[in-house]
Amino acid sequence: MYKQMFVYAAGKPLLVTLRNYTKADIEGMIAIQKESFPPPFPPELWWNEAQLREHAQRFPEGALCAEVDGQLIGSMTALLVGHEAVSSTHSWEQITDSGYIRNHNPEGDTLYVVDLCVIPAYRQYGIGKWLMLTMYEVVVHLHLTRLLGGGRMPGYKRYADQLTAQEYLERIISGELKDPVLSFLLRCGRMPVGVAEHYLEDEDSCDYAALMEWRNPFIGQQTI
Structure with missing residues (x-):
């Protein structure tokens, strides 16, 4: 996959290339992680060379x-x-093989999101949304049923003593509350299908995630 486009921030255009990364990009991929997740974020949680290969x-x-x-x-x-891999409760580590994706199933019908990241200096350009939309194109190109993934809910910690995780998600959907991740996913066209407990060690999300999908409009539908 390879495409170019202009994106805008403050009225200024920026030419961006979206493509598949390869082994030659490992150093640059790790640099994205370092810049996006500086200390005190644990360096051992950045992508490593073995995972990227x-x-x-x-x-x-x-x-x-x-x-x-x-x-x-x-x-x-x-x-x-x-x-079958996502029909029951699962964690990020289980579904992604701790980020190594050695459990990738070539016959699978669901494109499962492992990670999405943009360095801080370019987040105002909407590049994260373009990466997401490009993954939708992958779903269509490979004739898959859907894209699915667990979305962090970093705003939930402030409401955990008042709302269940499901109730918090419903407040986001209704527009009563906003969440930096879940609201972004909704703007990208992702639809909520449930809440996963103990999904990822994440203090701000109280270890919850919202399972959110995008269904291929050209193929018959299914639910999780």
């Missing part, structure tokens, strides 16, 4: 990056899973 070799169609003037500024990674 697996992404590029095992499922290159699900390894996307954004590039400006030769610099990688964002990325999105996914793998294929079967319906």
Whole structure:
């Protein structure tokens, strides 16, 4: 996959290239992680070389990056899973093989999001949304049923003593509350299908995530 587009911030255009990342991009991919998640974020949670090699070799169609003037500024990674893998409660570590995606199922009908990241200096350009929309194109191109993934709910910590995670999600959907991640996913066209407990160690989300999908409009529908 390779495409270019102009994106805008403060009325100024910026030429961005979206493409598949390869083993040659490992250094740049790790640099994205370092810039996006500086200390005190644990460095051991950044992508490592072994994980990135697996992404590029095992499922290159699900390894996307954004590039400006030769610099990688964002990325999105996914793998294929079967319906049975997500029909019951699962965690991020289980469904992504701790980010190594060695459990990638070439016969799977669901494109599962592993990670989405854009460095701070370019977040105002909407590049995260373009990466998401490009993953929708992958769903259509591969004739998959849907895209699915767990969305963090970092605003939930402030309301955890008042609302259940499901109630918090419903307040986001109704517009009563806003959440930096869930509201973004809704603007990208993702639809909520449930809440996962103990999904990812995440203090702000109280370890919850909202499972949110985008269904291929050209293929018959299913639910989780």
